Amino acid sequence: MNERLLFVLTFASALGSGLIAGLFFAFSAFVMTALGRIPPHQGMAAMQSINVTILNSLFSFVFIGTALASAALAIVSYFRWGEAGTIYLLAGSLLYLLVFLVTVAFNVPLNDTLAAAKPGSAAGADIWARYLVRWTAWNHVRTAASIAALASFIIALRLRG
Template sequence: MIERLLNSLTFFSAIGSGVVAGLFFAFSVFVMTALARLPSAQGIAAMQSINVAILNPLFGLVFAGTALACVILSITSFFRWGEAGAIYLLAGSLIYIVGSILVTLVFNVPLNDMLAAVDPNSAEGADLWRRYITSWTAWNHVRTVATLAALTSFIIAFRQLG
């Protein structure tokens, strides 16, 4: 029973990390580039809309649900230390929690909050938008690499647990 739960949580964490990595990858590769090409007022308005729309139950389930599974897996990995896959469970969990959740909370969300408070048609908005695009995208690259690394760790762990 415990083995089945561990395998299920590892599988869920791999899928969750992969879905989140795909989302972050899309923003890093083309969404932010496309928004940056728009006049600042339009780019700001579009990103403000995206930041509201993303706060939905399905995204929350994947983003936060994966984090919760990672917390459980990281704790479990200590009890299984020395067994096959334990180091990969811990690595994947910590990478996801730090590289996705922590980076989002410390860097991307505050930037989103500043953008939400600005008038898209103001000079202040245009100035913020130039800084936002550069900084938000750089931190999103970090999240993309981290979630891909977490995905890789979970795949290796899942194969070793098998």
């Protein structure tokens, strides 16, 4: 891979990680708390709407595009081991891929369970209460990992500079 393409992929991965980190941070810092403070059927309905809307937005492009770029950078890191910044390039890539895997393995199945529940029902209220705790805990993991990925990509860019 030529240096220009490597720079572009690393820069794009840093931007994508930063955008995702900001989004996940907002959910961890205040969105989920706010949704948990309103009546359960309203919070649940709002989150169901967010989950549908987010899939049809620029989020999907950034989220998946950053995962693809990170996977490519992880592979490139293997072949450029020993070069300046490669350890940070690999770390950023693996951290962002962790974000992707946590999302697929934990947050998406929780979203699917929530989507099938009926707001206002007793079962829905129970699902919502468990969802708030579990989804938010996994979102904290995604937030920390995406911030760490961003920092790693920035350091890689600086060292490769």
